[in-house]
């Protein structure tokens with residue numbers, strides 16, 4: 001049973017693409033429900049997540065922090081993870097942390113190349129849409145992870161896709177009928 005399993009995990013927060021800085025902390029909180037210890041590796045010397053999520057993490061005794069560190073190597077034997085070698089971003093000696101699992105969580109980076117010059121994007125590069133999925137360019141719709149929606153899950157992508165398709169048909173109908 002899960003409660004008897006003793007394991008440790010690393011939740012890594014990495015590149016500049018990290019979405020609002022919350023992703024790794026949310027994942028660390030989730031992992032702490034199952035793991036005996038969670039090590040959070042962060043390349044900066046302080047967290048960028050929202051204050052509230054930071055507070056939840058700081059009061060959780062299972063979560064430990066490795067600031068100004070990056071994962072240099074994941075070590076293992078016989079296909080099983082045994083630990084991580086952590087490099088310092090400040091020139092300090094390397095550190096080895098024994099863990100049983102590694103979860104890389106760097107957030108999301110929208111694939112928006114196609115849209116950059118066509119529609120309005122928010123500061124993270126996500127496509128701004130109205131409640132029907134219409135972008136700033138009338139007749140062009142977007143749905144799912146590429147949009148500025150908060151919850152990026154399969155079910156929300158599918159439902160927003162359905163809403164966008166429905167409105168796109170209405171948009172076309174209005175033009176066909178006005179011919």
Ligand SMILES: Cc1cc2nc3c(=O)[nH]c(=O)nc-3n(C[C@H](O)[C@H](O)[C@H](O)COP(=O)(O)OP(=O)(O)OC[C@H]3O[C@@H](n4cnc5c(N)ncnc54)[C@H](O)[C@@H]3O)c2cc1C
Nearest residue numbers: 111112113114143144145146151152153154155156157158
């Ligand atoms: C590791 C991981 C685990 C996840 N786990 C879950 C989970 O357990 N439950 C859950 O609900 N959600 C989960 N998600 C989130 C879920 O996968 C996404 O929310 C969902 O796939 C979004 O669907 P989408 O259609 O918007 O984008 P995507 O599924 O990313 O589809 C976009 C498609 O567009 C294509 N594409 C990109 N650019 C172009 C272009 N220029 N021309 C043509 N095609 C292009 C891509 O190749 C891709 O096929 C997870 C995501 C990740 C990364």
